[in-house]
Amino acid sequence: MRVLTLASAPEGAAAVAAAEAHHGRLARELAGRAKMQLTAMNTDLRAAEQMHAALVAFCDRSLLPHAAAQEAAIYPTAHSMPEARLLIDSLIAEHRCLTALVDALRAAPTPAGAAADARALQVLFEEHTAKENGLVLPLLAMAPGVSLASLIADQHDRLAQDRPADAACLCLLAPSVLPTGLDGGAVEGETMAAQGRQYGSALLGQPAPPGGHHGGRDQGLVRLRVIVPTWPAARRPAAAR
Numbered sequence: 001m002r003v004l005t006l007a008s009a010p011e012g013a014a015a016v017a018a019a020e021a022h023h024g025r026l027a028r029e030l031a032g033r034a035k036m037q038l039t040a041m042n043t044d045l046r047a048a049e050q051m052h053a054a055l056v057a058f059c060d061r062s063l064l065p066h067a068a069a070q071e072a073a074i075y076p077t078a079h080s081m082p083e084a085r086l087l088i089d090s091l092i093a094e095h096r097c098l099t100a101l102v103d104a105l106r107a108a109p110t111p112a113g114a115a116a117d118a119r120a121l122q123v124l125f126e127e128h129t130a131k132e133n134g135l136v137l138p139l140l141a142m143a144p145g146v147s148l149a150s151l152i153a154d155q156h157d158r159l160a161q162d163r164p165a166d167a168a169c170l171c172l173l174a175p176s177v178l179p180t181g182l183d184g185g186a187v188e189g190e191t192m193a194a195q196g197r198q199y200g201s202a203l204l205g206q207p208a209p210p211g212g213h214h215g216g217r218d219q220g221l222v223r224l225r226v227i228v229p230t231w232p233a234a235r236r237p238a239a240a241r
Contacts, residue, residue, distance in 0.1 A: 012141035015149040019137055023129040026062060030125055033058055034118035041111040048111035055118055059102045063125070065162050067095045070132075073155035077146060078136050087135060094128045 033055045040048035071092060079088040101121040108114035140148045 011149045015152050016137045016141050019152055020133045023133060026066060027126055027129060030122050034122045037118045038115045041115050045111060052114045056106050064099060064102060065159055067098060069155045069158040073158055074151045077151060078140055084139055091131060098124060
């Protein structure tokens with residue numbers, strides 16, 4: 001299914017697509033690692049220990065820095081908008097919950113405990129990014145005088161400064177450890193080059209690589225998303241006041 005995003009400028013729509021794709025890559029890698037943790041727990045305890053350490057490293061390398069960069073680069077602008085203030089406060093609180101879950105995962109004494117914490121982390125992250133994709137990004141893309149592409153570029157710069165040059169890699173795993181449904185015996189970690197291409201597409205106003213499904217019955221369909229920045233005060237529904 002193709003998604004058509006309406007924004008105040010073409011680069012805003014491209015920035016939304018780039019950010020959504022970035023969220024999608026993080027979510028898929030987290031889900032894959034959580035599944036590997038569960039599979040290894042039932043098949044190979046030594047492999048489960050390795051999966052546990054790799055999952056914690058992924059969170060420290062990618063998930064938590066992503067959240068911190070968002071709070072520094074994107075959230076302040078959204079928080080300055082009265083209609084988004086409570087939403088951003090709740091998302092910051094969810095970042096604290098994500099950090100707490102990573103700490104719980106880090107301290108998990110057994111493979112079963114690590115698998116449970118990993119699943120909880122996966123569910124919360126997916127719900128969290130759904131709010132960002134569906135509410136925060138569209139609001140910023142349509143806000144007059146706001147360049148979402150510039151905000152995302154700032155976020156990327158902060159990530160690049162905080163992340164060691166050798167932090168991103170292709171993590172090869174023994175085929176016996178991989179759960180059914182993961183391709184190629186490897187989980188692709190985010191690389192700085194991939195991030196640069198993604199955010200460069202946003203800044204240049206070019207379409208970002210597709211992040212969703214494009215096949216089957218969805219092929220050829222278009223979902224139109226109309227982004228409305230604010231409700232005029234005189235027409236605002238009572239529930240939104």
